[in-house]
């Protein structure tokens with residue numbers, strides 16, 4: 001299986017993700033507004049096979065992302081707890 005089986009370079013923007021004729025300069029916000037409407041600025045579109053794979057793997061990606069966020073949130077909470085204890089004890 002080739003990557004071209006999954007996604008195709010957007011013909012509207014030639015894979016740039018931006019409308020033809022638009023010069024990519026300035027802030028990101030301006031670029032986002034000018035992003036290609038056909039590929040939402042990605043520069044490619046998923047093929048039917050790509051869509052199917054995406055749907056297949058999306059739940060797995062979601063779980064992975066949730067796990068990562070949970071880990072980071074836990075670390076963050078521990079840090080806050082730790083700092084607040086330090087703060088309280090230093091005031092005594």
Ligand SMILES: [Zn+2]
Nearest residue numbers: 010013036039
């Ligand atoms: Zn495009």
